[in-house]
Amino acid sequence: EAQVTQNPRYLITVTGKKLTVTCSQNMNHEYMSWYRQDPGLGLRQIYYSMNVEVTDKGDVPEGYKVSRKEKRNFPLILESPSPNQTSLYFCASSLWPPRDLNTGELFFGEGSRLTVL
Amino acid sequence: TQLLEQSPQFLSIQEGENLTVYCNSSSVFSSLQWYRQEPGEGPVLLVTVVTGGEVKKLKRLTFQFGDARKDSSLHITAAQPGDTGLYLCAGAGTYKYIFGTGTRLKVLA
Numbered sequence: 001e002a003q004v005t006q007n008p009r010y011l012i013t014v015t016g017k018k019l020t021v022t023c024s025q026n027m028n029h030e031y032m033s034w035y036r037q038d039p040g041l042g043l044r045q046i047y048y049s050m051n052v053e054v055t056d057k058g059d060v061p062e063g064y065k066v067s068r069k070e071k072r073n074f075p076l077i078l079e080s081p082s083p084n085q086t087s088l089y090f091c092a093s094s095l096w097p098p099r100d101l102n103t104g105e106l107f108f109g110e111g112s113r114l115t116v117l
Numbered sequence: 118t119q120l121l122e123q124s125p126q127f128l129s130i131q132e133g134e135n136l137t138v139y140c141n142s143s144s145v146f147s148s149l150q151w152y153r154q155e156p157g158e159g160p161v162l163l164v165t166v167v168t169g170g171e172v173k174k175l176k177r178l179t180f181q182f183g184d185a186r187k188d189s190s191l192h193i194t195a196a197q198p199g200d201t202g203l204y205l206c207a208g209a210g211t212y213k214y215i216f217g218t219g220t221r222l223k224v225l226a
Contacts, residue, residue, distance in 0.1 A: 004159070033213070033214070035216075040126075040218070041218070042205065042216050042217060042218040042219050043160075043205065043216040043219075044216075045213055045214070048212065048213055050212060056212070058213060090159050090160075092159070097212045097213075098209040098210065098212065098213060098214050099209065099211075099212070105150075105162045105165075106150075106152075106160075106162065106207075106214060108158075108159025108160050108161070109159055110157070110158055110159055111157070111158070111159055
């Protein structure tokens with residue numbers, strides 16, 4: 001079954017304790033991206049990757065890191081989490097990056113709800 | 118900066134009623150997508166519109182892309198409780214998707 005898998009689905013942690021949210025897709029997609037979803041703010045892009053070893057900042061990258069060492073995996077790293085990073089996080093992938101007149105379908109994971117105390 | 122504003126932000130209606138959700142921008146988009154997100158899940162693509170003035174129908178859902186490609190609407194006919202969810206429009210920026218602020222719909226039985 002084609003899917004995007006995120007782990008953990010739920011996490012409560014404390015300020016400053018490094019954590020990683022994993023993301024894996026089994027569709028051989030080039031493009032992967034991380035979003036955070038907050039009430040009233042919609043989905044905001046944190047980082048994206050157009051292929052292995054190619055990553056770039058989205059709209060809200062502060063406090064986050066990513067890596068793309070393999071095509072299928074795109075982990076999100078919070079080196080020193082703070083309470084303002086409490087949010088619902090989504091990983092998503094598509095066959096190719098969005099371009100004019102060539103927008104593909106974004107496939108989302110089920111989300112990871114993170115609480116930073 | 119390209120932004121997508123959706124209205125209304127919240128909508129609660131009775132089963133059988135019709136409704137329209139709007140997605141507006143001051144920027145031109147080459148294409149727009151509509152996603153629906155149910156509680157506890159990620160958004161799922163409903164439709165992509167790529168031509169100004171285009172109208173697409175998906176059962177009781179009708180999607181329209183504005184002539185100037187700056188706005189889109191989603192019309193639901195005879196809403197059902199299964200239509201409940203968060204509706205998001207999205208546009209294609211350069212190598213990134215830009216999402217609207219979302220419309221949370223609740224259809225009461």
